[in-house]
Amino acid sequence: MSEAYSALEQRFARMSAVGGAIAILGWDHATMMPEGSAEVRARQLSTLSVIRHEIMTAPDMADLLAAAEANVGELNFWQSANLREMRHAWTHASAVPGDLVEQLSMTASRCEMAWRQARADNDFATLAPLLEELIKLVRRSGEARSDAFGVSIYDALIDQYDPGGRQAHIDPLFAKLRTLLPELLAQVLERQAAAPPVVKLTGPFPVAQQDKLARSLMTCLGFDFNRGRLDTSHHPFSGGVPEDSRITTRYDEDDFTPGLMAVIHETGHSQYERSLPADWLEQPVGRARGMTLHESQSLLYEMQAARSPEFINYLAWLVGEHFCGDKRQYNAVNLQRIYHKVSPGLIRVDADEVTYPLHIILRYRLERQLIAGTLKVVDLPAAWRFGMQELLGIIPEKDSDGCMQDIHWPSGAFGYFPSYTLGALAAAQIFTAARGNDTTIMPAIAKGDFAPLNDWLRTNIHSSPSRYTTSQIIERATGEPLGVTAFESHLRARYLSD
């Protein structure tokens, strides 16, 4: 092992510690921090980000990487994969000139703040000029990354969130979904219209009881409270570091079902981080592979395992143990109707799993055009309405329920959206493989025990982290490249069979 490689490991460990501090401070910002302290926190976070960036882009990094690569033969498989990931991370960080990084970060901050107000006021006109400025800068950052990696601008943007993710992989998958889903949706809606209606939940469901239920559930899922916490925040998220997992949810006293499902989703993210190999946590090769696989793990929990009839049956019992009131509303049949309800809506984050990919296809289409400059920002609301009509058959009356609903674009995240749907496809394919490989998984889930599933995921997905590419990990675990077949079969089995 060369001195250069050792020096690189030390620097990446240092960046990892700084990144961990940023993650905990970010969690605190969303859960604990009093509102009036936002300014000082922003200074702390930006200082740590700059320090991390300076370590990454130190003048001698290029030489260290070259020297380590010249002696790659001395490295074992993990180390050489680590070196490849170091090069990848460094290329992203060093591709974009410092002044552009700063301009982008400041404009994104301003744009995100403006978006919060504009969305509240349903006033796209005031957001538009800032968003246009931001897109120009994102495009320039994409150009710089595109030159460094020798891929297209949009691919270079995707690559930040999902290393190795490419439009050429996404297009055929999304094209199949585009063909498949509208017809499938129509059938599901027809079938659900003919079924008995949901028994409406009658709360209140006290927050303390919901919290207790959530913690029981997390214990079923294998969450380790000795290395993690559950708290509440405005939007649920999974944060912290692998050894100190901080997940959040939000509780609605009138309806426990969304808060509970958010807990399951975020626990899925957390379990991925928690079962990464301990020896490599501080190095790039030991990090979770990217947003597609990350989302596949949360959706595997939320959509595949926890919404299975087997688990809903168990959940109905668990819910009944935690709340008083009319038990009929929590029985398995009704709970399944609630959790399997399909209904085209305007808002992505509220969408069911059948319509969700259509929301993503719309964003994928529009963001490529925005980055390419073939769609003007001023025309975005109209293009959005047109797309919603085409894909989902509904049109938002307000831009706040349309093209202003998501934080991603106003915060500068272009190329992120596809990973949600790629993750859903991967979740179905991985879960199908897991159930096929290990027949104890479903009987255990039926008893509220996720241990066999977790073992399978640890062995087949989590143990590789960034040692292989996303495509390799999926193919090794499921025996085939990512496709739509498992997802389609899953939807047909859940929503169209008896």
Next chain:
Amino acid sequence: MSEAYSALEQRFARMSAVGGAIAILGWDHATMMPEGSAEVRARQLSTLSVIRHEIMTAPDMADLLAAAEANVGELNFWQSANLREMRHAWTHASAVPGDLVEQLSMTASRCEMAWRQARADNDFATLAPLLEELIKLVRRSGEARSDAFGVSIYDALIDQYDPGGRQAHIDPLFAKLRTLLPELLAQVLERQAAAPPVVKLTGPFPVAQQDKLARSLMTCLGFDFNRGRLDTSHHPFSGGVPEDSRITTRYDEDDFTPGLMAVIHETGHSQYERSLPADWLEQPVGRARGMTLHESQSLLYEMQAARSPEFINYLAWLVGEHFCGDKRQYNAVNLQRIYHKVSPGLIRVDADEVTYPLHIILRYRLERQLIAGTLKVVDLPAAWRFGMQELLGIIPEKDSDGCMQDIHWPSGAFGYFPSYTLGALAAAQIFTAARGNDTTIMPAIAKGDFAPLNDWLRTNIHSSPSRYTTSQIIERATGEPLGVTAFESHLRARYLSD
């Protein structure tokens, strides 16, 4: 303003942001972090400490300081005081060689861990060799600082916690207390023995109610919950940063009185930080002056204002509003008996304000001898017992209630203890001046309103931060140097007059 000075301001602002991150992560460690995450947190904290130290000891810092000092004439009063404080902080950081800093930090960690176990086991023998090793390293660090500042080794150690603090100032004050207190204590005990006994509190006092009471009280004291929080931890402390104050207490369901007083004490610390001038928060000149003044502010709240008969009367009403049960136990007379109870005991942190300085005098005496090498570590338990007998007339049966009770020495903090008692003297002197200068302070406190007191403190103490020395601040605020007169008068008035 020279370029060098500007560059220094930027670097100190960066250190301040890193220090703020460390403070929040430290708070999280004590309040929120799950136990199993200690290791990764230690890595995050030590990485940030090393980064801060590297910024401070960067190779060009000496030149920057010299260049700025050469042009000090261009600076205004705040800036030149800031430059002086920069030089002071840099001298401390650069005086001690890097390998000694590291050795000291590692040995202190190991010693502190050993202390936790040794205290639990009442086993001084296993702690002794580690403590001896640590003291050697502390002495070497003191020697290095002593050379850099041209003061004695012990003065150089004090100076880390209380800049400008010197044995020559402390000795005469402590000598007076040593003469005064035992006799005064005997009189107080005799008097209290003749008074009616305390009505014993009969709980339980539910934590939720205690917490509500604590928050009401903090509001009276002027705590801004939009820039701060109250939580619980094993030991109460005041942490975070001036713009994001994180204080803690602990609740005992059988007795609300200590937890409540801890809240008042920590709020005193917090108010000092919170009312530092906003423009200078990121610079050394804008930081709180040192531990003597800091402790004076917490003790001014806890011992002077909140234990005044005027406030206890208000507090009795507030307590009665929060708890059911026999109201006689919360009436002002009984509450005052509880909060004015004097009783020599073995444990410093449980001591009343009459006996507390005797605990400090013992530690002050012993730690100087330990650093000078005239007291061997192996003889510490016997010396402790001898001193306790001489000063307080009681002898601990176990070293865990004796020389192993405090975390300070096993964590490497020598020269810290005196500030507790200097703070108590300063609190009495400052509160006497405040009440004399502004006659609206006590009538307001009698109604639970600390605003006039806070205004006076802001103007006379908090607005100067590190612009003046501790001695100058006390003299400017009270018209005379720090002495024991106000403290003695305070004790006589509270405990020996009718």
